[in-house]
Amino acid sequence: EDIAVLTVHARTRKEMSKIEANWDYVKTVVNMRNDWADKNPGKIIPLIFGNGDVVSVEDGFDKCEKYNADGAMIGRAMFGNPWFFKDIEEKFIPTREDRINTLIRQVEVFDRELGDVKSFAVMKKFFKTYMNGFEDAKDIREAIMNMEKAEEVVNFLKEKADTR
Structure with missing residues (x-):
């Protein structure tokens, strides 16, 4: 062929x-x-x-x-x-909200699809790649790195997304 x-x-x-x-x-x-x-x-x-x-x-x-x-x-x-x-299509630079909302979505999908079989710790490698390039990124990243559960991270990130 x-x-x-x-x-x-x-x-x-x-x-x-x-x-x-x-x-x-x-x-x-x-x-x-x-x-x-x-x-x-x-x-x-x-x-x-x-x-x-x-x-x-x-x-x-x-x-x-x-x-x-x-x-x-x-x-x-x-x-x-x-x-x-x-x-x-266009030169796209993700906003703070884009980065937070995308990480929320990724954590939710991970928890739904793999939460029962994989350690949540594997998600932490994504935290730095998403949580950078905006004013309070380091503070958010440091906080979520200490969290052990997807639900905890999602709730924290949703709160942060709503505070600006």
Whole structure:
């Protein structure tokens, strides 16, 4: 069966994220695909997506243009930034309320779906990524880091969301 999309990770498994992604690998695969397509007229030409160190929507577009990729995959840049793709439509900067309400929603979903099988402590890694970039973020983050139950965090965050 024909390949529709091939994603090229711009570093090796051994390199992991220890070094900067080398998008020249992506360009090499794009060139190989183009050479193959020239020799195989009528065949479905797969799209080539690059992956590695894409830090924003704009950066993804820039890398695609520079290395002739058809698209870009997003990895770590998404962590703590569920608004990442809003940048495609407009430059989006989440407000204090956006950050608090999104964390409330994530904690509620975690509690409903995984609360019986996973320790709530695993949620704490998200607290810093959401609770930053606004005036009282540090105070809120420090308070919720000491809480042990989802309900406690949700109630506290709802109170904070309503106090401004």
